[in-house]
Amino acid sequence: MNRKIKLLDIAEALGVSTGTVHRALHNHSGVSPMTKTRVQQMAKHLGYRPNLAARYLSSKRNLRVSVNTLHGTTSFWDEVRAGINEEAHALVMENVEIEYRTYPRLGEGEEEAFAAALKSGVDGIITFPSRPQALHSCMRRASRNNIPVVCVATDAPNTGRLAVVSIDTLASGSLAADLMGSFLGGKGKVAVTLSSLAITEHAEKHNAFASTLQSLYPQMQLQEAVEDHDIESEAYEKSIDLFRRHPDLTGIYVTTEASIPVLNAARDAKMLDRITFITTDLFPSLVPEIRSRAVAATIYQRPRTQGRMAFRVLHEFLVEGECPSFQVTLAPHLVMRGNLDFFLKRQSLESTPKLATRQQSTSPELVEYFG
Amino acid sequence: MNRKIKLLDIAEALGVSTGTVHRALHNHSGVSPMTKTRVQQMAKHLGYRPNLAARYLSSKRNLRVSVNTLHGTTSFWDEVRAGINEEAHALVMENVEIEYRTYPRLGEGEEEAFAAALKSGVDGIITFPSRPQALHSCMRRASRNNIPVVCVATDAPNTGRLAVVSIDTLASGSLAADLMGSFLGGKGKVAVTLSSLAITEHAEKHNAFASTLQSLYPQMQLQEAVEDHDIESEAYEKSIDLFRRHPDLTGIYVTTEASIPVLNAARDAKMLDRITFITTDLFPSLVPEIRSRAVAATIYQRPRTQGRMAFRVLHEFLVEGECPSFQVTLAPHLVMRGNLDFFLKRQSLESTPKLATRQQSTSPELVEYFG
DNA sequence: TTTACCTTCGTTAACGTTTACGGTCCGGCC
DNA sequence: GGCCGGACCGTAAACGTTAACGAAGGTAAA
Numbered sequence: 068m069n070r071k072i073k074l075l076d077i078a079e080a081l082g083v084s085t086g087t088v089h090r091a092l093h094n095h096s097g098v099s100p101m102t103k104t105r106v107q108q109m110a111k112h113l114g115y116r117p118n119l120a121a122r123y124l125s126s127k128r129n130l131r132v133s134v135n136t137l138h139g140t141t142s143f144w145d146e147v148r149a150g151i152n153e154e155a156h157a158l159v160m161e162n163v164e165i166e167y168r169t170y171p172r173l174g175e176g177e178e179e180a181f182a183a184a185l186k187s188g189v190d191g192i193i194t195f196p197s198r199p200q201a202l203h204s205c206m207r208r209a210s211r212n213n214i215p216v217v218c219v220a221t222d223a224p225n226t227g228r229l230a231v232v233s234i235d236t237l238a239s240g241s242l243a244a245d246l247m248g249s250f251l252g253g254k255g256k257v258a259v260t261l262s263s264l265a266i267t268e269h270a271e272k273h274n275a276f277a278s279t280l281q282s283l284y285p286q287m288q289l290q291e292a293v294e295d296h297d298i299e300s301e302a303y304e305k306s307i308d309l310f311r312r313h314p315d316l317t318g319i320y321v322t323t324e325a326s327i328p329v330l331n332a333a334r335d336a337k338m339l340d341r342i343t344f345i346t347t348d349l350f351p352s353l354v355p356e357i358r359s360r361a362v363a364a365t366i367y368q369r370p371r372t373q374g375r376m377a378f379r380v381l382h383e384f385l386v387e388g389e390c391p392s393f394q395v396t397l398a399p400h401l402v403m404r405g406n407l408d409f410f411l412k413r414q415s416l417e418s419t420p421k422l423a424t425r426q427q428s429t430s431p432e433l434v435e436y437f438g
Numbered sequence: 439m440n441r442k443i444k445l446l447d448i449a450e451a452l453g454v455s456t457g458t459v460h461r462a463l464h465n466h467s468g469v470s471p472m473t474k475t476r477v478q479q480m481a482k483h484l485g486y487r488p489n490l491a492a493r494y495l496s497s498k499r500n501l502r503v504s505v506n507t508l509h510g511t512t513s514f515w516d517e518v519r520a521g522i523n524e525e526a527h528a529l530v531m532e533n534v535e536i537e538y539r540t541y542p543r544l545g546e547g548e549e550e551a552f553a554a555a556l557k558s559g560v561d562g563i564i565t566f567p568s569r570p571q572a573l574h575s576c577m578r579r580a581s582r583n584n585i586p587v588v589c590v591a592t593d594a595p596n597t598g599r600l601a602v603v604s605i606d607t608l609a610s611g612s613l614a615a616d617l618m619g620s621f622l623g624g625k626g627k628v629a630v631t632l633s634s635l636a637i638t639e640h641a642e643k644h645n646a647f648a649s650t651l652q653s654l655y656p657q658m659q660l661q662e663a664v665e666d667h668d669i670e671s672e673a674y675e676k677s678i679d680l681f682r683r684h685p686d687l688t689g690i691y692v693t694t695e696a697s698i699p700v701l702n703a704a705r706d707a708k709m710l711d712r713i714t715f716i717t718t719d720l721f722p723s724l725v726p727e728i729r730s731r732a733v734a735a736t737i738y739q740r741p742r743t744q745g746r747m748a749f750r751v752l753h754e755f756l757v758e759g760e761c762p763s764f765q766v767t768l769a770p771h772l773v774m775r776g777n778l779d780f781f782l783k784r785q786s787l788e789s790t791p792k793l794a795t796r797q798q799s800t801s802p803e804l805v806e807y808f809g
Numbered sequence: 810t811t812t813a814c815c816t817t818c819g820t821t822a823a824c825g826t827t828t829a830c831g832g833t834c835c836g837g838c839c
Numbered sequence: 840g841g842c843c844g845g846a847c848c849g850t851a852a853a854c855g856t857t858a859a860c861g862a863a864g865g866t867a868a869a
Binding site: 363 | 494495609612613617650654750776
């Protein structure tokens with residue numbers, strides 16, 4: 068590798084000035100088509116790569132990104148936001164400001180928050196499209212205005228979004244199926260609870276679960292999927308109904324965060340100890356259920372890492388102009404009673420603000436956990 | 439948050455020049471003790487944080503870090519190196535060069551590689567201390583010379599190392615125990631194979647496995663640990679012996695990468711289908727064993743992420759002067775036949791060089807996987 | 810007193826990119 | 840011809856930090 072190529076090298080090679088080279092490379096006005104192509108070709112020929120430090124230092128514009136998530140202390144979104152913050156502080160040289168826009172409930176105020184972000188002129192948006200169809204027009208508008216949008220956890224297809232960060236649905240569903248089969252000795256009747264088959268991720272998890280169960284444990288029977296539409300009462304009612312119709316059910320895979328109503332339904336139906344539960348995510352009220360082994364295992368979706376990756380992709384696009392990948396899929400973590408404490412310690416540590424851990428370097432034995 | 443504080447602000451507040459401020463903040467010579475403390479206090483008072491872009495741009499020194507790992511195409515170390523490379527390209531603005539020093543076998547040439555790195559005057563070292571005691575004096579020497587050392591996978595205690603990046607041993611051992619108990623229905627006789635109880639990580643995994651098994655599945659019996667000292671023939675011989683002494687063995691947790699000899703011993707002893715295997719790591723020859731369900735599950739140690747984190751910690755220390763954390767522990771991934779394909783796809787993708795995936799942005803549907 | 814040297818600190822030119830400003834040239838209008 | 844406006848391009852001052860150089864003051868040796 069030779070010396071680094073800079074703007075001046077290109078300029079001298081062509082007998083022009085750095086200003087012209089800069090305008091040509093950035094498609095700014097005031098440069099003839101002829102010289103523009105000459106500059107671009109020479110840049111490619113010399114292998115020019117911009118010096119980001121100089122770029123940061125010179126441009127005083129600071130990037131603004133809006134993070135639109137569910138309001139409140141849902142542990143999932145708290146950790147997503149924490150991950151975004153972490154990566155922002157690690158990657159960036161203080162010229163990015165993050166604006167958080169939250170909405171109270173699924174689908175309520177989501178579109179308004181997105182529109183507000185657009186109107187305020189942010190440079191990029193990280194969002195959770197809980198109702199992809201509701202955000203559709205908004206996101207297409209962003210796409211037309213060249214505002215990059217990164218989706219977290221749920222994809223919004225055909226909206227021109229820049230990228231999506233999520234847990235690999237195939238790995239999740241297949242792991243759940245393989246575990247379920249192993250736990251149950253390869254036989255029995257199982258069911259899947261999900262939010263809605265209209266959500267791509269849930270449908271994919273369900274498919275993966277079904278096909279892996281079919282191929283690895285052909286003796287097991289899978290019942291039809293139960294849709295709860297993210298409504299707790301609906302989850303409870305439909306579970307009760309499921310247990311009534313299938314008293315011989317031995318396993319349930321809950322792909323939504325609404326596992327508590329299903330557990331309560333099983334408890335009320337006196338079937339809790341006969342059913343092997345595999346759930347999704349990790350939140351406080353689930354902890355005692357794992358400890359009591361009511362839940363055999365839960366599939367942790369690593370919200371913190373999702374947030375980190377979302378910011379990372381967006382930042383790289385804003386800075387370099389290229390997107391490292393348009394679909395980032397993470398491997399899920401498996402949490403059982405055995406390793407539960409590890410994840411709880413991890414969550415409690417991450418709730419302490421990063422700055423605090425920075426300054427108290429007087430206790431050098433501080434342990435920090437990464438997802 | 440007010441305007442950003444720069445060197446000039448501190449200088450003007452004290453009536454000195456930026457040069458003096460710079461020297462005072464960096465403990466350079468040529469500043470009276472009096473003004474040095476005044477500058478440092480004022481910097482803290484104003485909340486000064488250096489502008490890294492300006493720092494990168496100004497200093498033409500480029501950081502050199504040496505990466506000392508096992509030679510050859512061990513999939514584990516290949517991925518560690520890939521992770522280091524990835525993070526180096528993502529984090530840094532082209533002023534870090536990485537020198538790879540490899541040694542052929544465990545403990546052979548390890549010390550020499552370390553000494554060579556020290557002598558060539560690198561700014562930091564990432565290493566895998568396979569024989570911690572052999573590296574002890576070298577690492578203490580590095581510590582005296584203020585050369586930061588980051589250990590990957592294995593810790594080297596009491597050597598003054600900057601940080602260690604590894605899989606959480608407690609989570610690994612406990613997860614293995616919980617899975618083993620679940621798979622075997624809470625009863626049976628199990629054993630653990632490890633490299634040596636003298637290696638901290640292996641001893642910790644063994645302890646975690648034992649205590650979790652004891653507390654969650656008190657009916658199960660755990661045999662004494664088998665040490666193979668990283669020698670394949672020893673692993674085979676001792677396994678044969680183990681099976682002869684315990685014909686009723688129903689499960690083995692292999693914490694080392696040497697799971698193939700143990701599997702072959704079980705095969706030769708005609709006990710393969712009676713024993714539930716939980717192994718460690720993921721490498722090509724293990725794949726068919728997982729597919730055939732000879733191995734029920736393997737605990738993936740995420741070498742790529744270990745490499746990423748190691749570089750990240752080292753880089754942050756070299757640049758900011760502070761270490762984000764002195765012990766980074768990762769949650770292991772669980773690989774079973776159901777989600778095996780996900781990890782294989784991930785590995786194959788990561789072997790393609792990063793630059794290639796960058797340029798072929800003509801296929802925008804490229805999927806990239808993160809650990 | 811001169812010379813030499815050290816400590817302490819100010820001055821200033823880099824580093825590579827961005828961007829505002831000003832210059833030149835050319836065509837067309839009064 | 841004088842004037843105006845636009846297209847195209849060069850110039851130079853930022854951005855904040857680093858580090859080499861030099862100046863001022865003092866101390867000690869010649």
